[in-house]
Amino acid sequence: MENSAASLPVSGLNSSNVNPMLSGLYLGYLSGTNTSLNSGLQQMMSTSVPISDLNLHGYTQPQKTEIIPITNKDSLTGLIPQDSPMQVSYLGDQLLKGDADGDGDLEQDDYNAIVNARNTKASGANDLRDLDGNGRITVADARILGLQLRNNTDHSGPIVTNALLRDTAHDLGTTSDNITADPSVTGTVSDASGVTRVLATFDDIHFTNVTNWINADGSFTFQRYQLEQINGAPLGEGNHTFHLLAKDKWGNTTDFDINYTLNRVIYAAVDMMDEDLVLINTETDQILQFPLASLGTGANAYPGGNPQHAWITPDEKTIYLTSDNSATTPSAITVISIGDHIDWSGGPSDISISKVLILDPPGNPSNYPTVSQVDPSQRIASWTQPPLTQIHGPTFLPESPYTYMTVWTDNRFPLIDTRTNEFVSISPLTFGSNSNQTHTVTFNDAGTLGLGTGYYYDHNEIDLYSPNRETGQLTHISSVKLEQGNNYAAFTHHMIWRDNRYILTGSLQFGPTSLTPEGKNIIxxxxxxxxTLNPSAPTASLIIPHVNDPNQPGIYRSASDMAIVGNKLYVGEEDSLGDTFGRDGFVSVFDITDINNPVFLKRFKPGEDLPSDFAVAHGIAATPDGTSVYVTSYASNYIIKIDPKTDQVVKIYGAADGLMMPHGELIAGNYR
Incomplete structure (x- = not known):
């Protein structure tokens, strides 16, 4: 009679509950040279994790990313339901006949499971318990495995090598000090008996099965986004220990650790007027400017046009740069490769254009609603009406190889695979009116949710998207309005996540326009x-109101951008959308220990903390380690560095440093 149990525990198996006709074989095997395999069996099986219950995460095949919370690495077991196909992944995709519990080795547990499943029908051709392949689980299968176990002489674990792929020196260190911007690791794993499992972890508790990431010859390279999957989040600055555990078919294991310090130092931006790439060393304050025309030739020549945004990968390996469409230049993304050497003193550096991706041909028109002024408080700024395509809002999706942009002038989201530096086949993504005039889709650290802003007049909705980290596809989930009764806030530029649930955004619009519905008022x-606790029904609440005096606690000018350091929120306020342009600019600081009730701390003002001619605090970003906050003003040609410990300006870059409209910054290690 077939056993119909969904899963069958193998603990507690002894001579009293074994069929008498099998007891001789079973006990004879236990009394042989491998009786030590049975020691601790009860304890091991009591902590086993059924494969069907494993918590999966990541964007690749489940067997690559099964998460096994354990404290005892010798207890990496996994029972497989008897009535399901036993197709477990091993290195090289070879099935290990006899591995009844699917944990990647042959041991006493497997023998017990086969004995316990005797006289049942195999689940299929790949049932690992059916060693003789006759379609049934019988005494003969147990006998075959018992002989293999008794005759095994391999008691050594696999050979593992592991090292950093690139030990960078952008921080003025060396290429051999294990202080790097790139956490990617490379190595090999091998064993004469065959490697069946390779597990990886950063905390020695949650192990990720990376067996299918190993090449057939045993070599491997784990890139930044794969390490994020193993870690379950982006890797922060500081010390890390990457731990590998390899196992062979006999259960012999080898541990291997690599220790390194992650240290990203590059601030990247563009100089719009001079068509330069701007780099700042955030530790030494050195600044470099590279004319884009000097970084490539031929097919890799800069395509021309005003540069708009620059964003650098978290491993400081690549910079992407967007350029505006014009009558003679395409809208394009220029891919710039960064080598191991940057001469911060101004000498030759390993920086060059490696590819140019064309999004639109020259003369591609914008597409946005027609709007006109109806109230003195809200003019229609000329910069909000570009006639041709502009690419904005670059972001990276954590735990994936994808980077996104938005075509602010219509409704497209271009998408690039950072492994190939090519547009993904599904690019550009579009979501009808939901993606109109989106400036940025900002993802949480978990890489499970992205929110898009509405960067245009009377656009008062924030859109929620669910990302697929395997394909890069986004799915529109819902929208939430920034409103209170008949009043609403509109024209949002950027967003900043407080954690994986809460996200903040700031509005820019002051008053009504021709697009404002009758009976509605502008906040x-x-x-x-x-x-976003419930992504299908998110809620929005006003937590910092508008004020009409810079000495009052609140938001005075348009809230363009934000950064968070610890419990402090920094808001860049720009004078770009009101009744005039560029009179001033501010940085306001709030304590957000209580996220629902921020407390005003300070406002940086021109002529006090900021240069007297400072105007339009357009961009703001904190270094990943939280030691500095940078404020960028394209209108007054400044980049300001603030120490968040003291809330004092510690460095000012300006026209004397060669800046002419710095814009579109991103600091390595940030994802937006």
Missing amino acids: GPSIWLID
């Missing part, structure tokens, strides 16, 4: 908190 520049 002036303000900060809103969006709760």
Whole structure:
């Protein structure tokens, strides 16, 4: 009679509950040379994790990313339901006949499971318990495995090598000090008996099965996004220990650790007027400017046009740079490769254009609603009406190889695979009116949710997207309005996540336009908190109101951008959308220990903390380690560095440093 149990525990198996006709074989095997395999069996099986219950995460095949929370690495077991096909992945995709519990080795547990399943039908051709391949689980299968176990002489674990792929020296260190911007690791794993499992972890508790990431010859390279999957989040600055555990078919294991320090130092931006790439060393304050025309020739020549945004990969390996469409130049993304050497003193550096991706041909028109002024408080700024395509809002999706942009002038989201530096086949993504005039889709650290802003007049909705980390596809989930009764806030530029649930955004619009519905009123520049606990029904609440005096606690000018350091929120306020342009600019600071009730701390003002001619605090970003906050003003040609410990300006870059409209910054290690 076939056993119909969904899964069959193999603990507690002894001579009293074994069929008498099998007891001689079973006990005879236990009394042989391998009786030590049975020691600790009860304890091991009591902590086993059924494969059907494993918590999966990551964007690749489940067997690559099964998460096994354990404290005893010798207890990496996994029972497989008897009535399901036993197709377990091993290195090289070879099935290990006899591995009844699917844990990647042959041992006493497997023998017990086969004995316990005797006289049942095999689940299929790949049932690992059916060693003789006759379609049934019988005494003969147990006998075959018992002989293999008794005759085994291999008691050594696999040979493992592991090292950093690139030990970078952008921080003025060396290429052999294990202080790097790139956490990628490379190595090999081998064993005469065959490697069946390779597990990886950063905390020695949650192990990720990376067996299918190993090449057939045993070599491997784990890139930054794969390490993020193993870690379950982006890797932060500081010390890390990457731990590998390899196992062979007999259960012999080898541990291997690599220790390194992750240290990203590059601030990247563009100089719009001079068509330069701007790099700043955030530790030494050295600044470099590279004319884009000097970085490539031929097919890799800069395509021309005003550069708009520069964003650098978290491993400081690549910079992407967007350029505006014009009558003579395409809208394009220029791919710039960064080598191991950057001469911060101004000498030759390993920086060059490696590819140019054309999005639109010259003369590609914008597509946005027609709007006109109806109130003195809200003019229609000329910069909001570009006639041709502009690419904005670059972001990286954590735990994936994808980077996204938005075509602010219509509704497209271009998408690049950072492994190939090519547009993904599904690019560009479009979501009808939901993606109109989106400036940025900002993803949480978990890589499970992205929110898009509405960077245009009377656009008062924030859109929620679910990302697929395997394909890069986004799915529109819902929208949430920034409103209170008949009043609403509109024109949002950027967002910043507080954690994986809460995200903040700031509005820019002051008053009504021709697009404002009758009976509706505009809430002036303000900060809103969006709760995504239920992504299908998110909520938005106003947490920092608009004020009409820079000495009052609140948001005075348009809230363009934000950064968070610890419990402090930094808001860049720009004078770009009101009744005039460029009179001033501010940076306001709030304590957000209580996220629902921010407390005003300080406002940086021109002529006090900031240069007297400072205007339009357009971009703001914190270094990944939280030691510095950078504020960028394209209108007054400044980049300002603030120490968040003291809230004092510690460095000012300006026209004397060669800056002419710095814009579109991103600091390595940040994802937006």
